[in-house]
Amino acid sequence: MSDNPVNDRIQSEIDENSVVLFMKGNPMMPQCGFSAAITQVLTQMEVKFKGIDVLADDELRQGIKEFSSWPTIPQLYVKGEFVGGCDIVREMYENGELKELLDNKGVEYAS
Amino acid sequence: MAMDAADIERLIKEGLPDAEVTIQDLKGDGDHYAATVVSSAFAGKTRVQQHQLVYQALQGRMGNELHALALQTSAPDGA
Numbered sequence: 245m246s247d248n249p250v251n252d253r254i255q256s257e258i259d260e261n262s263v264v265l266f267m268k269g270n271p272m273m274p275q276c277g278f279s280a281a282i283t284q285v286l287t288q289m290e291v292k293f294k295g296i297d298v299l300a301d302d303e304l305r306q307g308i309k310e311f312s313s314w315p316t317i318p319q320l321y322v323k324g325e326f327v328g329g330c331d332i333v334r335e336m337y338e339n340g341e342l343k344e345l346l347d348n349k350g351v352e353y354a355s
Numbered sequence: 356m357a358m359d360a361a362d363i364e365r366l367i368k369e370g371l372p373d374a375e376v377t378i379q380d381l382k383g384d385g386d387h388y389a390a391t392v393v394s395s396a397f398a399g400k401t402r403v404q405q406h407q408l409v410y411q412a413l414q415g416r417m418g419n420e421l422h423a424l425a426l427q428t429s430a431p432d433g434a
Binding site for chain 2: 315
């Protein structure tokens, strides 16, 4: 436990869920094109993921940027590890690295 | 709230002096850019670390004045 409650919350979300997307809006209704792009990739790959809407929580919106040392949203975490934002995820999807990463980490797909 | 392509390039080069920077204004609105950055500082680093170096060079502007900067980073061949 750190003395920063937001960090603790983020840490437990990424510990408890194998794939977490910190995003603007929710997976059903993304509120930003970049969040929509990653949602689309994950949906297409039939990956089970938890979308967390940072617009609903200003503390989280700032907190996640510091937590990851990453200035923008969306942010994708797989098994507790920061994978990247929209550019990186898209690039990894296109060259097959994302599938490889998810398989290596034993991520579940929707059946 | 927008930034000039020239300012973006200058900041990146201040942070990464050997960088070759190419910037495209994607929509012509001074708000949505794509940048390709090649620097020897990226050698041996993960993509996340490479992008973090560029964000550091931009000194907090990314996500603030600078809304959208699609990044592509790489080390020069042979580095």
